[in-house]
Amino acid sequence: MLILEVLFYSFVTVVIIQVLFYAVLFGSFAFSKNKKKPTNTIPISVIICAKNEAENIKKFLPSILEQDYPDFEVVLINDSSSDDTLTIFEAFKSSHNNIKIVDVKNIEAFWGNKKYALSLGIKAAKYDHLLFTDADCQPLSNQWIKQMSANFSEKGTIVLGYGAYNKVKNSLLNKLIRFETLLTATQYFSFAKIGIPFMGVGRNLAYHRDEFFKSNGFIKHMQIRSGDDDLFINEAANAKNTTISITPQSFTSSIPKTALKDWIKQKRRHVSTAKHYKIKHQFLLALFYITQVLFWVLGIALALSSFLWPFVLPLILLRFLFQYLSLGYSAKKLNELDTILLLPFLEISLIVLQFIIFITNQISKPNYWK
Known part of the structure; x- marks a missing residue:
């Protein structure tokens, strides 16, 4: 008893x-009201780091280039791909003058390290306001840049966005993936709301370049292969400089894993960074x-x-x-x-x-x- x-x-x-x-x-x-924010027209550098993503680049890059925004460039980072990624980049660049290519070669100290490639892309960007997404991501509207940039202000230099996953009919795994994504987003948006932001997702994230340099880039966690998004935000974000964007036009959507073992492999990498968060x-x-x-x-x-x-x-x-x-x-x-x-x-x-x-x-x- x-x-x-x-x-x-x-x-x-x-x-x-x-x-x-x-x-x-x-x-x-969850219970907060969405406040409409005035439109910004600040120049934006959209940064995409790709490794062996030729097919996804062909499929999704047009949705970036067709954004309804007056002044933006697209920085395409080829992270030592062994497929036709660089060739596809160059084909798009030949018909779009707002594309910049950063071709990263492996060096022994940073072999296979996305953070090294991203650092080179960030330094090469023309503009100070940086918007990040992945090669397999697609903005859900042509207002994506406009909606994300609207959250930048004099104090607001970090913008956390939502990166969804495509829906797959009659798939329990897909519902599980999207439920986990929903729960994670609810957590990081809520923490940001109460002034203790702890992460963001690289599928949809923006920040001012000054934040990158104030934190010495990714140098404190360069040896950790993952965490270019959440570990950076965990270090750089605070109650004053962080905002969130939750208008549907600001969302991106990615290709979800279709095999449980592939998703577990992906989550293993993501979960491994949590032990490096603030206490x-x-x-x-x-x-x-x-x-x-x-x-x-x-x-x-x-x-x-x-x-x-x-x-x-x-x-x-x-x-x-x-x-x-x-x-x-x-x-x-x-x-x-x-x-x-x-x-x-x-x-x-x-x-x-x-x-x-x-x-x-x-x-x-x-x-x-x-």
């Missing part, structure tokens, strides 16, 4: 923490994940025992209520509402996969970007 009492009061604590996360922290983003971010993210796990473990244990069930059931419903509300409103903002229908299943699946990825990363370290 004593053990069940301990489990019950632990469960009460877990539910309170989860409700605070969903209602207060995530609610700061306060590590603590809050770990607290959220641990209480997520404990909610299910303790909830199931108490349900099977029927201990104080009249009290346990309302607690379960309370947590689900705020989870559905905050993630539902976030999903509506980010056009991911269909993922909410399978929320409990997707949440449990993600918890299990994150645990597998964590254990796998302890055994062997992911040290690649392509």
Whole structure:
């Protein structure tokens, strides 16, 4: 009986923490109103780093070049590709005078390091306001640059955008990928809203070049193959210089993985950077994940025992209520509402996969970007 009492009061604590996360922290983003911002016409350098992306460049680069914006260049970085990426770059450059090509050759000290290639591209950019996306990304409108640049101001020098993944019909893996993307975006937008920004995604991210040089570029984490986006933002972003862009016209969309093992490989690389975040971010993210796990473990244990069930059931419903509300409103903002229908299943699946990825990363370290 004593053990069940301990489990019950632990469960009460877990539910309170989860409700605070969903209602207060995530609610700061989910329940906020979008404010229309005046249009900027500042010159922009769009930067795309590509390694063996010839087909994606042919498919998606036109959507960048066709942006409705008065003054922008596109910096195309060829990161030592072995396919026709450089040839495709040169073909586009021959018909567009706002393209600049940076051809990066491997050197022993930075072999296969995207951060080295990106650093060269950033230094080569003509303009100070930089907008980043990936070779397999496509802006969802021709207003992408305009909407992202609207968030720049005298103090606002970092803009966090949303990078979605294409929807694939009748695919549970696709829903899981997009649910994880939704949850991650809800987290980093919410943290930014309350003044403790901790990450952004390179699929849709902008910042002033001064921020890059103030942080000495990627030098503090150059040896870590991933993290050109989240580790940089974790270091450079603060309550005063960071804004978010959540208008649908500012979104990008990428090609999702279609095999579970490929997605796990991708997530292993992303997850490996989290241990390099600031301690306060590590603590809050770990607290959220641990209480997520404990909610299910303790909830199931108490349900099977029927201990104080009249009290346990309302607690379960309370947590689900705020989870559905905050993630539902976030999903509506980010056009991911269909993922909410399978929320409990997707949440449990993600918890299990994150645990597998964590254990796998302890055994062997992911040290690649392509």
